[in-house]
Amino acid sequence: MAEQGAGAGGSPGWGGGGYRHRWHGAPPWWNRPDGDASRRRWPWRSTLAFTVFVLVGSHAAADMQEGERAVLDPFARVLLLLGTLMLLWRWRRPVVVVFGTAATAMVYLGAGYPYGPVFLTVAVGCFSAVVTGHRKAAWTAMGALWAGHVLMAHWLYAWLPPGGDDAASWGQEGVVVAWGVAILALSELARVRREQWARERAERAQAARRRADEERLRIARELHDVLAHSISVINVQAGVGLALLDSDPEQARTALTTIKAASKEALGEVRQVLGTLRSPGEAPRDPVPGLDRLPELVAQAADAGLTVDIEGEPPPLPPGTDLAAFRIVQEALTNVVRHSGARHARVRLDHEGGELRLRIDDDGPATGADAGGGGNGLVGMRERAAALGGTIEAGPRADGGFRVLAVLPVRAPRENEEER
Template identity: 70%
Template structure:
């Protein structure tokens, strides 16, 4: 969009005006007609003023013409219209809707954020004071006398009303613009959060399943000739892991195709922990699970986060640890869930083909719930991942 706007030719910008707004032909013509007709009627009740001749009507049109550009160049327009209006009054022509020209120009300028336009009204009022109370001696009409001071009060009230109305509209426009900007920022933030969530889901699903597939493929190749039956078992594990990965990836993609709809399958939780243990066993990793505290129903978000954290921790053991055992401890506490995954190590130090985002994804999941992750080497050479997740159980919510 920005490139298209920059590439728009100059005549196109002239035709539409600033901000993509076209020149206000209709409203300007309407204002000019009102001023011309209204001044003609007003002149009937002002016999002491000059007759509204061709020059007077030309000055009225000259004051209305700049309003075409009140959205493009509001400050020059309002000062220009004020100068023409003063010239019209100095020539002795009748009072009337001519002041509305300055009011419209000032309104447009202030609404666009140019408060200096208020000076145009002030200068017009000061000029009118000079014309009607001092310079009238040397200006037409010849029989004109000083204007009554009482007429200055309506003029001042008119100026204050124009400024108050334009300032009110300006503030409301800025508030609406701010609301639109806030909504757009919120939409972008939600989109970013959704992208991060989907990225975490895909990473966790694919990292775990592909790690299982990689280990089993290596075992199958090694045993293909010496132990065909064991190689067949490895292929079956590969088939099962790939089928599960495809199903979960399809579920994530379904949420992209139909945003806002409920997922077709329930999100995984700690109730599927035995499946993780079985998949890990297929890779040669023996996993023990210990649970302490009264088990409570977990909110779906916390249940999914807990499952993915344990899944990623076990995946990292398969990838990066020389240990063939891992221990998972789940502690249900008062409003908290503590997860600990330990392996005996040592780290293999070999390239496992991961993306390096596993720990970052776990931390993001925990932080989204208000919890935290601690991960690091143990003094005995093993590795520990500890997650603390605050909970609001169904009984206490």
């Protein structure tokens, strides 16, 4: 599955993205974390393969060393089987296995049996211990095996089988040491690679959680802006309709028509936002709102009793910046409707120096403590601006009223990185 996913992201060749994804994706079976399902299963197949190889190889080694070492007897086969069967526990009890295989090999060599694949069980046990983090146990077991071999091959050989055997050469000890160092070096390399993969996996998980959090915040901002604006218009028009229901039925009918249109638009935009959740990875089917829909905001504000003047023309903007600018103007006008007694507001757009400046002013006065809107409104505007590398300033004006000033880069840093 990892290879299939990698192939979709790059070339499958050695120099393409596919090979890189396979190398940095799931590790090989011997290098996975303890929590993986493969570690919970018993390694029957590999252990059986080791057992067959050790038994067959030991018989071949006995034929090659005939007359030099003791003949394989039932006790030797029991030792070989014991050493290989212990490998079944190499992922569950790696310390026990590495010491057990080393002890079995030492008894096997002390009994004078042929050199050969018996050392494979020690190598596998050492490998498993190191990659699972038990480095001291692995080094200790290997050191004890080498020390025992030196003791038996150079001092105790006269009392051990086979009879008439001479002391081993020190050159042979060099081969044994080189073999042990090579096994430990490979094991340490696998351990380092395993830890590196674990760090990469943790970083990927953290990045995925961060992206999920950012997506939740984005959806929350979208829903807040859509619903807050539409419900504010509906609330105002509902009040007008109730007040004029008896005295001016025609005006009340107009208010109800506005409520219907505002609620229909709100439902459409909510469906668009929620549609991105149902079809991840697909492009939105409906166009993303932008500053080209400012006339709609002006009309909706007029229905709520707020006259809005637009100064300046919206420049061509990337979709993300265009959406953020539209939502900032929408939220600012919503706050005027909800929290200000003003009947007039101005929206000014300036585009110069690679920046878009949005200024929304109302004449006030505020109808409550939250003059410019409180809670999630201003927070959402600041988050939108910050995500694009811009800024938001909001506060009362010296001559009365309230001002929201947004400065947005025409090309957002994230969009530049994606295009590169």
